[in-house]
Amino acid sequence: MDPKFEKGGKFWWLHSTIDAFESFLNVPGTVTEKGAHVRDAVDLKRIMIVALLAAVPAALFGMWNVGYQHSLATGTAPSFWPDFWFGFLKVLPLYVVSYAVGLFIEFASAQIRGEEVNEGYLVTGFFIPLIMPVDVPLWMLAIAVAFAVFFVKEVFGGTGMNIWNPALVARAFIFFSYPASMTGTGTWIALRKGEALIDGATGATPLSLIGDGLSSLEGTGIQYGTGFWDLFLGTVPGSVGETSVIAILLGAFILIWTGIASWKIMISSVAGALLVGLLANAAGLSDIPAYYHLVMGGFAFGTVFMATDPVTSAQTETGKWIYGFLIGTLCILIRLFNPGYAEGMMLAILLGNTFAPLIDHVVTERHISRKLKRARNR
Amino acid sequence: MPDIYNIKRGLDIPVNGNAPLSVKKMAGGPAAVCPGDFKGLVPRLLVKEGDRVLAGSPVVSDKNHPELLLTAPSSGTVSDIVRGERRKLLAIVIEPDGLDGKAEFPKRDPSSLNDSLVREALLESGLWPFLVQRPYGTIADPSVTPKAIFISMFSTAPLAADTEFTLGPDLIYIQAAVTALGKTAPVHLSVKSEDSAFAGIKGACIHVFKGKHPAGNVGVQISHVSPICKGDIVWTVSPEGLAAIGKLLLEGRYDIQRKVAVCGPAAEHPAYVEALPGASLTQIAGLSGSAAEGLRIVSGDLLSGTSHQAATGRLGFFHNQVTVLKEGTRKELLGWMRPLRLNQFSADRTYFSWCLGKGRRYDMDTNLHGGPRAFVMPDSYYSKVLPMDIYPVYLVKACLAGDIDKMEKFGIYEVLPEDLALCEFIDPSKNCIQDIVAKGIDLMLKEMT
Numbered sequence: 001m002d003p004k005f006e007k008g009g010k011f012w013w014l015h016s017t018i019d020a021f022e023s024f025l026n027v028p029g030t031v032t033e034k035g036a037h038v039r040d041a042v043d044l045k046r047i048m049i050v051a052l053l054a055a056v057p058a059a060l061f062g063m064w065n066v067g068y069q070h071s072l073a074t075g076t077a078p079s080f081w082p083d084f085w086f087g088f089l090k091v092l093p094l095y096v097v098s099y100a101v102g103l104f105i106e107f108a109s110a111q112i113r114g115e116e117v118n119e120g121y122l123v124t125g126f127f128i129p130l131i132m133p134v135d136v137p138l139w140m141l142a143i144a145v146a147f148a149v150f151f152v153k154e155v156f157g158g159t160g161m162n163i164w165n166p167a168l169v170a171r172a173f174i175f176f177s178y179p180a181s182m183t184g185t186g187t188w189i190a191l192r193k194g195e196a197l198i199d200g201a202t203g204a205t206p207l208s209l210i211g212d213g214l215s216s217l218e219g220t221g222i223q224y225g226t227g228f229w230d231l232f233l234g235t236v237p238g239s240v241g242e243t244s245v246i247a248i249l250l251g252a253f254i255l256i257w258t259g260i261a262s263w264k265i266m267i268s269s270v271a272g273a274l275l276v277g278l279l280a281n282a283a284g285l286s287d288i289p290a291y292y293h294l295v296m297g298g299f300a301f302g303t304v305f306m307a308t309d310p311v312t313s314a315q316t317e318t319g320k321w322i323y324g325f326l327i328g329t330l331c332i333l334i335r336l337f338n339p340g341y342a343e344g345m346m347l348a349i350l351l352g353n354t355f356a357p358l359i360d361h362v363v364t365e366r367h368i369s370r371k372l373k374r375a376r377n378r
Numbered sequence: 379m380p381d382i383y384n385i386k387r388g389l390d391i392p393v394n395g396n397a398p399l400s401v402k403k404m405a406g407g408p409a410a411v412c413p414g415d416f417k418g419l420v421p422r423l424l425v426k427e428g429d430r431v432l433a434g435s436p437v438v439s440d441k442n443h444p445e446l447l448l449t450a451p452s453s454g455t456v457s458d459i460v461r462g463e464r465r466k467l468l469a470i471v472i473e474p475d476g477l478d479g480k481a482e483f484p485k486r487d488p489s490s491l492n493d494s495l496v497r498e499a500l501l502e503s504g505l506w507p508f509l510v511q512r513p514y515g516t517i518a519d520p521s522v523t524p525k526a527i528f529i530s531m532f533s534t535a536p537l538a539a540d541t542e543f544t545l546g547p548d549l550i551y552i553q554a555a556v557t558a559l560g561k562t563a564p565v566h567l568s569v570k571s572e573d574s575a576f577a578g579i580k581g582a583c584i585h586v587f588k589g590k591h592p593a594g595n596v597g598v599q600i601s602h603v604s605p606i607c608k609g610d611i612v613w614t615v616s617p618e619g620l621a622a623i624g625k626l627l628l629e630g631r632y633d634i635q636r637k638v639a640v641c642g643p644a645a646e647h648p649a650y651v652e653a654l655p656g657a658s659l660t661q662i663a664g665l666s667g668s669a670a671e672g673l674r675i676v677s678g679d680l681l682s683g684t685s686h687q688a689a690t691g692r693l694g695f696f697h698n699q700v701t702v703l704k705e706g707t708r709k710e711l712l713g714w715m716r717p718l719r720l721n722q723f724s725a726d727r728t729y730f731s732w733c734l735g736k737g738r739r740y741d742m743d744t745n746l747h748g749g750p751r752a753f754v755m756p757d758s759y760y761s762k763v764l765p766m767d768i769y770p771v772y773l774v775k776a777c778l779a780g781d782i783d784k785m786e787k788f789g790i791y792e793v794l795p796e797d798l799a800l801c802e803f804i805d806p807s808k809n810c811i812q813d814i815v816a817k818g819i820d821l822m823l824k825e826m827t
Contacts, residue, residue: 033810040726
């Protein structure tokens with residue numbers, strides 16, 4: 001590195017930034033100083049880029065779906081490439097804002113702390129547009145990202161130290177501060193200026209109809225296709241990346257295969273959701289079949305990409321079972337008992353994040369007392 | 379029948395440069411006593427430059443236990459006393475005189491000894507420091523009677539010396555040492571298979587440990603056989619220590635020469651050499667002057683050894699291995715972004731080392747492969763290479779926080795830094811886990827004693 005960027009140099013304030021770009025291009029020639037003389041070739045950059053790649057199918061599908069939904073809602077004949085292009089142009093600004101705002105804060109904080117820039121935001125920044133309604137105003141997104149990165153990550157000490165998933169907090173921020181942009185029917189379908197929904201198109205997500213029961217879901221099927229397989233495939237309105245369960249399962253496969261995300265969290269979250277769904281059916285609270293919950297709204301995306309965030313999820317193996325189960329059950333409970341805000345997954349995961357340290361504490365304390373007991377019995 | 383333990387968790391690092399089973403002659407050079415090899419020893423110098431010593435003559439004693447001696451590894455003249463910062467005593471160098479003079483010690487029949495006679499023999503000869511005390515890995519306290527003595531007769535560390543080869547001929551000495559140590563405390567001896575040369579040793583409880591590294595670490599074995607709890611004290615002895623103790627008892631001579639495996643991807647001619655502790659690492663590795671440039675010569679294995687640039691640059695008292703590595707100062711363009719990185723090993727599944735064939739070995743160097751970060755991956759990422767009933771990340775974080783209570787709860791008594799060396803190896807956040815644990819142990823020593 002040029003001495004100008006070293007401590008005391010003219011451009012010291014750019015040190016972390018330059019270092020980040022340099023180590024992005026090159027694995028640096030740093031050698032081990034203490035401890036193990038030889039180290040594994042893996043680093044966080046690799047893990048993060050694979051986590052990001054796992055979400056690429058969901059992102060690509062989401063872009064196409066934005067265009068597809070636009071075509072349906074305006075009564076034009078859907079066509080693959082124009083739809084994808086429409087969606088791409090709609091989603092791209094979300095990415096630009098997400099990365100520009102997030103990385104700026106990330107680079108500045110790294111410089112202030114005198115650390116290297118952590119690659120965690122690569123993934124967070126990629127996830128944020130995927131859990132937003134496509135029509136969210138960019139200024140709103142910018143404020144939400146700034147809030148999430150600064151108050152949820154940097155003040156705790158950066159990636160690895162945060163308690164809540166920053167991407168979800170960005171979404172929660174918009175949800176609580178600008179509810180009109182997050183709920184209702186106006187926000188999920190992107191329209192060009194001057195365009196209007198055709199008659200019969202509501203722009204509502206299937207999830208927002210959940211309170212009216214299965215019949216209402218199937219009633220809108222004429223327009224958007226809201227049968228189980230449409231929901232599974234993802235050709236329904238919703239946040240950009242959350243609709244296609246197929247694309248998300250592809251990501252889940254990558255994450256589990258590489259061991260980045262915990263299959264235990266995913267399985268127990270699904271189990272928890274199914275259990276509550278079945279109980280609700282049995283008690284006559286809802287006629288929506290339990291398995292519908294798995295393919296509706298943000299459940300799949302949240303379970304695969306958000307709940308499994310290694311930093312904010314439970315650390316211990318037993319803890320992961322409890323943590324995932326808690327998220328699954330909470331999500332469906334919120335969906336069932338709060339139809340006004342049907343998307344329970346965001347709050348379920350944030351609540352799960354909040355309880356994760358407590359779950360781990362209980363698990364480790366039990367482990368310790370078991371060891372103590374065994375020692376005493378000897 | 380010995381107890382058999384199948385260790386599931388762990389990792390054998392597939393590094394190139396195993397030493398073939400042949401012994402090469404090495405030109406004799408100066409040996410040395412390095413007090414830094416012994417944790418907890420406060421050295422008091424007993425010789426001065428120019429003094430003549432025999433193999434086994436006292437050179438250093440411990441200020442807290444004056445009966446605890448470090449003795450000269452060979453006969454010769456004290457040629458140099460190396461001191462470091464704040465006059466810390468680093469090494470007492472002994473130039474050999476070629477006479478092979480040895481201090482005389484009485485021959486003893488191991489089976490007729492009692493505890494105090496065994497202790498006396500080990501203390502006066504300077505072999506006592508082979509006894510390492512756990513928790514904390516300090517030099518054993520002569521005033522303590524341990525719960526048990528644990529010995530691992532094999533190492534699973536990368537490119538480790540094959541003790542069946544190096545110590546197989548010394549079986550009678552090892553048997554003698556086990557018999558004698560059995561007078562002090564029950565002896566547990568671990569071997570790598572039922573048909574090991576050492577599986578027939580009498581007077582010890584034999585355990586068979588099968589599995590990947592760190593199954594050969596004595597700390598891991600203790601945690602499976604009889605975990606160390608608060609208040610417990612156990613001792614451990616290295617196989618080389620046993621051979622030396624046996625020679626002392628049966629033949630009355632102090633002989634700590636051992637076969638050292640010179641290995642590693644950058645070793646020019648991997649082989650075994652006969653060497654004394656304190657010999658120069660560059661000399662053992664057969665490298666001199668410019669040949670060692672750009673290389674790191676490690677006393678011990680590549681996970682937990684000490685490099686030749688650090689401290690004394692000499693073979694450690696407990697080491698039977700010298701690993702030669704290339705310094706990885708080269709930048710790697712787009713390294714982490716490449717879909718495949720065929721020449722780099724990773725235990726992580728985001729790379730594809732796992733499907734490139736089991737026999738594949740890698741020329742690893744000392745590159746860090748990344749930059750330091752906070753812990754991101756969960757505990758289970760690390761515990762898959764730690765076959766102990768411990769949450770490694772919790773323990774490491776307790777050490778970082780200096781929280782004595784938590785360190786105790788999360789198992790600081792059971793580990794030495796070497797037991798978590800693999801956690802450090804696989805850590806994508808590139809934390810210096812061994813150093814953190816070592817500092818935690820130092821804090822425990824300071825606060826608890």
